[in-house]
Amino acid sequence: ERGVQLIGTAHGQTLDNLLLNPTLSDLVGGIEAVTLSDEEARRRGTQKTVLERRAPPTFDVLIEIQHRERFAIHTDIMSAVDSLLRDAAIPPEIRTRDESGEIVIEKAPQPKVRSEATKTPPLRTRRQPVSVPAAVSAPDNGSTPLMQSAQLGARLQTIRVFAYGVARNRLQQAAKRLGVPAVVVADVSEADVLVTLRTYYRNREHTIIDAESRGMPIYVLRANSVSQVEQFMSDLYNLT
CATH class of the missing domain: 3.40.50 (Rossmann fold)
Known part of the structure; x- marks a missing residue:
């Protein structure tokens, strides 16, 4: 109906935890291992087998309840999941309610742009x-x-x-x-x-x-x- 907004709740402290839950990961699109061609792997500067989001997420926005008065907000789940799987997580927006009841908003810093080819592999x-x-x-x-x-x-x-x-x-x-x-x-x-x-x-x-x-x-x-x-x-x- 007009004016009705779908909201879902899931157990998991962070977006990372949600991705690792086989049952709940579909809410954020799910993940799967994909084998790239040699040419595509060279273009990305990655290994041939990578993790990618399987489908569009069910919801557009994800809110992590970190504390009673503190919330981390991922305004674009699709971009957040894609970045997380590339080991370049986008920091969420933080909203906190202070003692006076006012909402303090900390905007997420812009992520540094870097080529995947320059990413450091695990030691x-x-x-x-x-x-x-x-x-x-x-x-x-x-x-x-x-x-x-x-x-x-x-x-x-x-x-x-x-x-x-x-x-x-x-x-x-x-x-x-x-x-x-x-x-x-x-x-x-x-x-x-x-x-x-x-x-x-x-x-x-x-x-x-x-x-x-x-x-x-x-x-x-x-x-x-x-x-x-x-x-x-x-x-x-x-x-x-």
């Missing part, structure tokens, strides 16, 4: 090569990128990954999206590789030192973001 420190068969390009037989990922996964060996400071669910979801047989283990002694964040690596945590003494390959990510985790998984299986 990697490899003490010993992992025996991982290189990915073989699937023939152009009309199959979709997701079908090709599933076929590719069947040809690759299982790699056991220990996450130190990196979200285990993000690793599992990235492996599922890319169709690779990576397994996230709970004990470093069972792992083939270790993945951590730059902060933990610089602090020389005991677990990291122990892994280095075993000669275990260590991957160091700049951030615990969806795109960084997905790129790590692609690098692990040589999908770039």
Whole structure:
């Protein structure tokens, strides 16, 4: 009816959390792994397998309730999701209610424009090569990128990954999206590789030192973001 506005609510503190929820991600368009052609990957300056928004979002605006009196507003969900998947998140507009009841608006700063070709890949420190068969390009037989990922996964060996400071669910979801047989283990002694964040690596945590003494390959990510985790998984299986 005229004048009626559709509003939806979902559990998840941030837009990033919503993207990682398989059930709720459709509200913001959903995400999927897409395999680019060699020419397109060179043009973008990215790897061949990337994450992209699957469909238009259900809603135009998203509001994060950070506190009782503080809200983060994404005025354009489509652009916000696309930027987040490219590891260049657009800061939201912040609105706060002060003690007098007035609404204070902090406009989001304009993001710095930079070419994707200049983006820094996740840091990697490899003490010993992992025996991982290189990915073989699937023939152009009309199959979709997701079908090709599933076929590719069947040809690759299982790699056991220990996450130190990196979200285990993000690793599992990235492996599922890319169709690779990576397994996230709970004990470093069972792992083939270790993945951590730059902060933990610089602090020389005991677990990291122990892994280095075993000669275990260590991957160091700049951030615990969806795109960084997905790129790590692609690098692990040589999908770039």
